[in-house]
Amino acid sequence: MKAKIHPTYKKAKVKCACGNTFETISNVPPQGGRKHPEQQYLQ
Numbered sequence: 757m758k759a760k761i762h763p764t765y766k767k768a769k770v771k772c773a774c775g776n777t778f779e780t781i782s783n784v785p786p787q788g789g790r791k792h793p794e795q796q797y798l799q
Contacts, residue, residue, distance in 0.1 A: 757762065760781055763783035764783065765781045765782065765783050766782055767779055767780075767781055767782075768781065768782040768784075
């Protein structure tokens with residue numbers, strides 16, 4: 757496998773309008789350096 761070609765994955769917390777929440781992973785960074793007020797990346 758080639759080095760430095762794979763995206764960085766971060767844990768993300770998803771919250772549904774019904775109140776259900778779950779954790780997943782995401783490789784999509786916030787757009788334009790800004791994130792949605794409810795978007796949370798877990799450390």
